[in-house]
Amino acid sequence: MTTSGRMELVCPAGTPSALRAAVQAGADSIYCGFRDETNARNFPGLNFSPQEMAEGIRFAHAHGSKVLVAINTFARAGDTDPWRRAADTAAACGADAVIAADIAVLDHMATQHPGTRLHLSVQAAAATPESIGFYADAFNVRRVVLPRVLSVQEIATLNRLIKVETEAFVFGGLCVMIEGRCYLSSYAAGRSPNLNGVCSPPEMVSYDEDREGTAARLAGFTIDRYAPGEPAGYPTLCKGRFKAGDKAGYLFEDPVSLNAGSMIVAFKAAGVTALKIEGRQRGKGYVTEVVRAFRKAVDAAEQGHDATEIDNILAGLSEGGRQTTGAYRKIWR
Amino acid sequence: MARVALTLGPLFFHWPAERLRNFYFRIADETALERIHVGEVVCGKRMPFSDPVWPEIIERLERGGKEVVLSTLAAPATVRERKAIAELCADGRVVEINDITALPARSGRPFVTGPFLNVYNEATARFLMRHGAITICPPVELSLNTVGTIAGACPEAEFELFAFGRLPLALSGRCYHARLHGLHKDSCQFTCEQDPDGLAVDTLDDQSFLAINGVQTLSAEVHAALFEPATLLRHGIRRLRLSPHDCNMVEVAHIYRSLLDGTQDADGARFLLSCLDLPGRLVDGYAHGKAGAQPAMPA
Numbered sequence: 001m002t003t004s005g006r007m008e009l010v011c012p013a014g015t016p017s018a019l020r021a022a023v024q025a026g027a028d029s030i031y032c033g034f035r036d037e038t039n040a041r042n043f044p045g046l047n048f049s050p051q052e053m054a055e056g057i058r059f060a061h062a063h064g065s066k067v068l069v070a071i072n073t074f075a076r077a078g079d080t081d082p083w084r085r086a087a088d089t090a091a092a093c094g095a096d097a098v099i100a101a102d103i104a105v106l107d108h109m110a111t112q113h114p115g116t117r118l119h120l121s122v123q124a125a126a127a128t129p130e131s132i133g134f135y136a137d138a139f140n141v142r143r144v145v146l147p148r149v150l151s152v153q154e155i156a157t158l159n160r161l162i163k164v165e166t167e168a169f170v171f172g173g174l175c176v177m178i179e180g181r182c183y184l185s186s187y188a189a190g191r192s193p194n195l196n197g198v199c200s201p202p203e204m205v206s207y208d209e210d211r212e213g214t215a216a217r218l219a220g221f222t223i224d225r226y227a228p229g230e231p232a233g234y235p236t237l238c239k240g241r242f243k244a245g246d247k248a249g250y251l252f253e254d255p256v257s258l259n260a261g262s263m264i265v266a267f268k269a270a271g272v273t274a275l276k277i278e279g280r281q282r283g284k285g286y287v288t289e290v291v292r293a294f295r296k297a298v299d300a301a302e303q304g305h306d307a308t309e310i311d312n313i314l315a316g317l318s319e320g321g322r323q324t325t326g327a328y329r330k331i332w333r
Numbered sequence: 334m335a336r337v338a339l340t341l342g343p344l345f346f347h348w349p350a351e352r353l354r355n356f357y358f359r360i361a362d363e364t365a366l367e368r369i370h371v372g373e374v375v376c377g378k379r380m381p382f383s384d385p386v387w388p389e390i391i392e393r394l395e396r397g398g399k400e401v402v403l404s405t406l407a408a409p410a411t412v413r414e415r416k417a418i419a420e421l422c423a424d425g426r427v428v429e430i431n432d433i434t435a436l437p438a439r440s441g442r443p444f445v446t447g448p449f450l451n452v453y454n455e456a457t458a459r460f461l462m463r464h465g466a467i468t469i470c471p472p473v474e475l476s477l478n479t480v481g482t483i484a485g486a487c488p489e490a491e492f493e494l495f496a497f498g499r500l501p502l503a504l505s506g507r508c509y510h511a512r513l514h515g516l517h518k519d520s521c522q523f524t525c526e527q528d529p530d531g532l533a534v535d536t537l538d539d540q541s542f543l544a545i546n547g548v549q550t551l552s553a554e555v556h557a558a559l560f561e562p563a564t565l566l567r568h569g570i571r572r573l574r575l576s577p578h579d580c581n582m583v584e585v586a587h588i589y590r591s592l593l594d595g596t597q598d599a600d601g602a603r604f605l606l607s608c609l610d611l612p613g614r615l616v617d618g619y620a621h622g623k624a625g626a627q628p629a630m631p632a
Contacts, residue, residue, distance in 0.1 A: 075456065077453060077454045078455070101451070104454050124451075125432075128432075128434045177504065178506065181407075187502050215538065238503075242536060245532060333519070
């Protein structure tokens with residue numbers, strides 16, 4: 001579906017204070033999850049208790065913002081209750097929507113909480129009119145978070161063929177694999193996004209010094225090597241340096257993050273309803289800065305400013321880290 | 334005692350038409366495999382090469398008494414790929430669904446759910462069974478116990494365990510063969526054809542790790558879930574899936590059949606597999622609820 005209204009800015013919150021920061025920085029919606037394996041950012045010290053969720057939703061509503069609750073991992077066989085409970089709690093807290101990927105969770109929401117809006121998580125990897133149509137018809141899903149495989153031209157075409165809203169990632173961490181369909185982490189380290197809500201788990205990371213410098217390892221597999229004195233990055237599996245054939249380097253993806261800020265105008269033209277910032281693991285200072293900049297950029301796009309002016313607004317966000325527009329430009333493939 | 338059946342899963346790799354024909358003719362003539370999946374699942378761009386030979390292969394397999402299942406693409410994107418899925422779903426044979434894209438076209442008629450479909454629990458399995466799922470091959474990262482839990486709650490469906498081959502670990506919008514060769518996906522020159530089992534990816538410390546196959550990433554090592562038939566049946570597993578590789582698959586099928594018939598034990602089967610010219614070492618961590626890369630150990 002192609003929407004013509006003002007684009008919605010969807011911002012991350014890993015903690016109640018990040019939620020308040022995002023609201024105050026101008027987020028239209030905040031997405032967050034419960035403090036357990038029902039959400040795909042299941043990191044120590046992050047996320048919300050049921051009471052914090054209820055308070056966060058009250059705070060957001062009082063300030064005119066919405067809260068979208070992510071229950072976006074796959075329910076455990078023989079023990080689906082925690083996922084049903086999370087869905088029930090989200091509905092009881094007055095969540096504006098639940099973001100889900102697992103058919104079990106979607107089915108539970110559709111039958112038990114038909115009044116709560118359902119968004120399809122990026123973890124469901126629905127990229128075609130047929131699959132999005134299926135989720136819309138079967139569960140009354142109202143919005144799909146698009147997998148990061150589509151170019152902006154393809155998103156425009158897709159929007160003409162589907163009857164639900166689309167939400168596109170615009171900034172933050174970038175998965176190079178199709179999310180929800182990647183088991184690299186459990187292959188190396190035993191825990192994965194789908195099973196546990198974690199990727200490249202920190203407890204399996206080691207930095208080992210030797211004569212050649214530092215090896216960043218995940219469960220004993222060398223994900224990258226750094227010369228003495230070179231700053232070592234986190235060994236996220238798909239962003240490491242490997243060898244294949246006679247070549248060595250970043251075979252899957254360079255250590256870049258997504259910044260599609262320059263494409264906000266294109267997203268609007270493509271009929272995208274909402275722009276999503278990744279980063280529930282980030283602190284409130286980061287959330288404030290990024291949300292504030294994107295608020296300005298989205299407002300500028302709505303007022304008809306062009307991509308160059310929007311680039312200038314977002315220029316301060318690059319932090320020296322390398323960035324990419326990812327699959328939104330076809331050349332990435 | 335009930336019999337555990339053997340399936341040959343869909344080929345993940347880009348083999349030339351002649352090689353496909355020879356391979357499947359041998360499977361038809363020389364193996365005791367009951368069900369054979371045919372069709373391209375990884376990359377729609379390869380379909381013009383293999384499409385012309387599938388009818389002949391299907392005819393030969395069916396003449397040899399095999400049940401043929403038509404596998405469909407795991408990550409369809411283009412109009413042509415979506416159309417190919419719709420056409421396959423209209424076939425009278427059983428179809429394997431590897432993406433939800435195929436579900437509306439197939440709902441109400443029998444299908445297999447492949448390991449690319451996220452069936453992690455009994456509620457999802459039951460939902461898909463209501464739409465026509467008859468055989469469910471869950472994602473490879475699930476353990477025997479977990480698959481057993483789902484199967485126990487869904488006795489009407491047949492559960493299938495991914496039991497042999499490099500593990501399909503990830504799909505991407507990006508083609509890694511093209512990227513490695515400095516090419517763009519849209520003009521990839523089909524360099525994936527040079528690697529009939531995928532191209533090995535080692536760590537900078539020369540640890541064997543992964544393998545790339547176009548848009549797909551697999552394990553470098555070869556997963557071998559070797560359980561005796563009583564154990565499988567106790568967990569509700571009635572079918573094992575062997576994934577085709579550029580090794581002696583007739584012998585692989587024979588080893589698994591011997592294990593399932595009780596003429597070979599798991600340690601013996603593991604030894605016999607290790608004697609073959611496989612693309613990697615044997616691992617079985619996933620089957621035991623551990624990291625998938627854990628080496629296969631004698632029981």
